[in-house]
Every structure is written in C-alpha cells, then in structure tokens.
Amino acid sequence: MKITLIILSSVLLVIVVSQIFGSLDTNRSTTPSLSFGSTPALSVLPIITKYQGIYPEQILSVRYHKFQTGKSVMDALISGDIEVGTLVDVNVSYLNFTVNPIRIIASLGDRLADSIYFKKELGINAPKDLIAKKIGYVPASTSHIFLARFLEVNNINWQDIKPIALQPAGMEAALKNNFVDAVSIWQPWGNNIEKSLGDNIGVFFNKLDIYPSKILLATTENVIQEKPLELQKLVLGLAKASEFYSNYPESTYPYLSSEIRVSIDDVKKVLEKYTFQAKRGSVALSLISQIGVWIRKSQANFQTQPLPDYQNVVDDRFMQLEIESIQE
Numbered sequence: 569m570k571i572t573l574i575i576l577s578s579v580l581l582v583i584v585v586s587q588i589f590g591s592l593d594t595n596r597s598t599t600p601s602l603s604f605g606s607t608p609a610l611s612v613l614p615i616i617t618k619y620q621g622i623y624p625e626q627i628l629s630v631r632y633h634k635f636q637t638g639k640s641v642m643d644a645l646i647s648g649d650i651e652v653g654t655l656v657d658v659n660v661s662y663l664n665f666t667v668n669p670i671r672i673i674a675s676l677g678d679r680l681a682d683s684i685y686f687k688k689e690l691g692i693n694a695p696k697d698l699i700a701k702k703i704g705y706v707p708a709s710t711s712h713i714f715l716a717r718f719l720e721v722n723n724i725n726w727q728d729i730k731p732i733a734l735q736p737a738g739m740e741a742a743l744k745n746n747f748v749d750a751v752s753i754w755q756p757w758g759n760n761i762e763k764s765l766g767d768n769i770g771v772f773f774n775k776l777d778i779y780p781s782k783i784l785l786a787t788t789e790n791v792i793q794e795k796p797l798e799l800q801k802l803v804l805g806l807a808k809a810s811e812f813y814s815n816y817p818e819s820t821y822p823y824l825s826s827e828i829r830v831s832i833d834d835v836k837k838v839l840e841k842y843t844f845q846a847k848r849g850s851v852a853l854s855l856i857s858q859i860g861v862w863i864r865k866s867q868a869n870f871q872t873q874p875l876p877d878y879q880n881v882v883d884d885r886f887m888q889l890e891i892e893s894i895q896e
Contacts, residue, residue: 600798601629605641605653608634608828609755610783612820613676613844614654616809619823628801636736639708645670645788651795652787652802657852660784661859662708664876671792672849674785674803674887676810679754681841682714682779684772685761686750687743692770695722704734704742704751710781711736713859715752716866717779718772726866740764755838756830763834774841782852783842792883803886807846814844849882856881 606614614632617623623630633650635641641653646669654676663670684703686692692701695718705711719726732748739751740761751761762769785806787799813820821835830838856878864870 599625599629600627600795600801601631602652602795602798602802603631603633603650604802605633605635605644605650607636607638607641607654609681609838609842610638610654610656610676611827612813612824612839612842613806613809613846615824615827616813616820617805619820620809620812622805622808623801628798628805630802637706637709642670642786645786648788648790651791652785652799655784655786656710657782657784657856658708658710658713658859660786660852660878660881661856661863664856664860664878664881665863665870665873668876668881669788669790670786670881671789671883672784672786672852672881673792673799673883673885674806675782675847675849675851676785676806677783677842677844679710679781679783679842680774680776680779681755681758681838682710682752682774682781683754683758684715684718684750684752685739685743685758686770686772687765688768688770690749692750695719695724695772698750699724699728700730701749702730702732702747704732704739704748704753706736706753707733710754710779711752713862714774714779714781716862718752718774720862720866721778743769755841756828756834759830759834759838780855782855783844784849784852796886800886803846810844810846846887848884848887850884853878853882 604614618632635644638655638659642655642659642663644650645653660670660672690701691697703715705715716726719729734742734751736753736757739753739757742748743751743761743765785803792799821832825832825835828835828838860875860878864873864875
C-alpha cells in the first residue's frame with residue numbers, strides 16, 4: 569500500500585511539474601518578439617526605445633544586434649539571422665539588381681553623414697586635387713555612392729582616381745600609414761578620424777544636392793506574413809522614439825554616447841548630420857531609383873543590366889496604420 573502511494577505521488581508530481589513547465593513554454597512562445605539589427609549610427613531610434621522602455625516585455629521583446637555596415641544588416645535579414653533592421657537607400661538599390669526579398673516598411677530619417685577626409689600635406693585643397701589619389705571607400709555603401717556622386721558633380725571620372733576597398737574600422741589606420749590619401753566614410757568614423765589625425769585632416773562635406781541619404785526600416789516578406797502585429801508595434805515604438813528625440817535630444821546623449829561609442833560632447837557633432845522622423849518608406853523611392861542610375865553609370869559591371877523596378881520593395885501598410893492612429 570505504501571509503495572502504491574509513493575508511485576501515485578511521484579506520478580502526480582511529474583504531471584504537475586510538466587504542466588508548470590508547459591505553461592512557461594506556452595507563455596514564452598506567445599510573447600511578441602523581434603530580432604533587430606543595426607549599425608551604431610543608424611540605431612539612434614532603436615536605442616531610444618531601449619533606454620526609454622518604450623517596449624515593455626509583455627508588449628514586445630526586441631533583441632538587438634550590432635553590425636558594422638548596412639550591407640551586413642541586409643545580409644543578416646536575407647539569411648534570417650535577424651527579422652528587422654535599419655538599412656540605407658543604397659543597400660536596396662544594389663540588391664534590386666538581383667532577386668530582392670527585402671521590404672522597406674518605414675523611413676526613419678535623413679542623413680548627410682558621409683564626407684571625404686583627406687591629408688592636407690598631399691596638396692589636396694580642391695576636389696580636382698583628388699585626381700590620381702588613392703581613396704578608400706566601403707563598396708556598395710553610402711561611402712561608395714557619395715564618392716561617386718562627389719566626383720560626378722565635380723566633373724571627375726571614377727577612372728581618374730585610385731579607389732581602394734576598405735572597411736570602416738580600417739580607414740583611420742590606412743590614412744595614418746599612407747596606404748590611402750583620402751577616405752569616403754560616414755559618422756561616427758569621420759569624427760574619430762578628425763580627432764585622431766587633428767589639423768592634418770581636411771574634409772569635403774556632403775550636401776543636399778549631392779547625396780541626401782535615407783535611413784530605412786527593413787524586413788522581409790516572410791516576416792511580414794508571420795509577424796505583422798509585432799512589426800506594427802515596432803513601427804509605433806520607433807515613431808514614439810522619433811517624437812521623443814525631436815523634443816528632448818540632449819536627454820538622449822548619455823546613452824547614445826555609450827552605444828555609438830563617442831563622447832557625450834561629440835554626440836551632438838555626430839548627430840547634426842542626421843534628422844530623425846518616422847515616415848512612409850515610399851518617400852525614399854525616388855532616391856533609391858536614382859541611385860540605381862548612378863550605380864549603372866559609375867560601375868562597368870552594372871552598365872549592361874536593365875534598371876530595376878523598385879516599386880515592390882516598399883510596403884507602407886505599417887506606417888499608414890501608425891499615421892491613422894495618430895490622426896484618430
């Protein structure tokens with residue numbers, strides 16, 4: 569009799585424990601979640617949502633992943649390593665020359681963050697002095713397009729320079745070691761180069777009539793089908809972060825400093841090249857299409873390819889719902 573009771577008690581304990589863990593697994597599986605990838609400079613609004621607690625755990629769990637370039641974010645989206653991320657227009661323009669599973673669901677801001685940093689000691693005083701110089705750039709990035717556009721507006725052919733492919737983290741050392749004479753790169757890398765090399769560095773800045781780049785919120789068609797409610801919550805939160813930043817920018821500087829990895833004093837200098845405002849992704853369509861034209865014009869391996877149709881790359885539904893909710 570005693571053995572029977574022990575067996576029954578053990579069976580009941582197993583059942584209860586199984587039910588408890590089963591309940592926990594169910595709760596865990598029903599928690600809305602998204603994996604989000606971004607580069608430091610493009611992650612200002614996601615960083616604000618994180619530090620301001622805009623996404624309580626029960627509303628949306630967002631797992632953040634850092635990348636060095638927008639192209640790396642794009643590759644992670646395509647491979648499924650992340651579900652949503654921030655890109656720039658040029659990433660989409662290049663990708664659409666092949667099969668593109670990426671969908672732009674919002675525009676998060678504008679940027680003039682790319683510049684050309686050069687060594688004054690080489691006699692570079694005007695754009696024409698870049699002819700025959702070794703210039704570092706990040707292929708298929710805003711660094712690439714800005715350099716191509718800057719040369720174009722100054723009547724310099726791509727073939728007139730010596731382009732050298734580099735990654736952002738290697739540009740400062742490349743300048744110091746005379747591996748290159750100049751680099752085309754975005755913030756905060758440019759700010760770091762100026763601080764490191766001091767008065768020896770000159771700058772050609774971007775302007776609206778050269779390359780007014782866009783910050784884009786991107787996902788894939790699969791995620792749109794599988795997690796539409798999560799994406800809507802994400803867009804709503806980023807819109808709130810945009811509003812918070814426009815009203816209280818300086819209150820965000822301490823935590824932006826640690827995430828972007830520049831001093832608090834330098835945060836304002838870095839971010840003055842950015843404007844953050846959540847809008848429909850379609851506001852970037854004309855620029856994305858124009859970049860496609862620039863790509864074909866400046867790169868021989870694209871010149872025989874037809875210009876892509878970029879219309880299907882944008883899905884405005886999530887941003888439209890956010891606009892309608894504000895109007896109500």
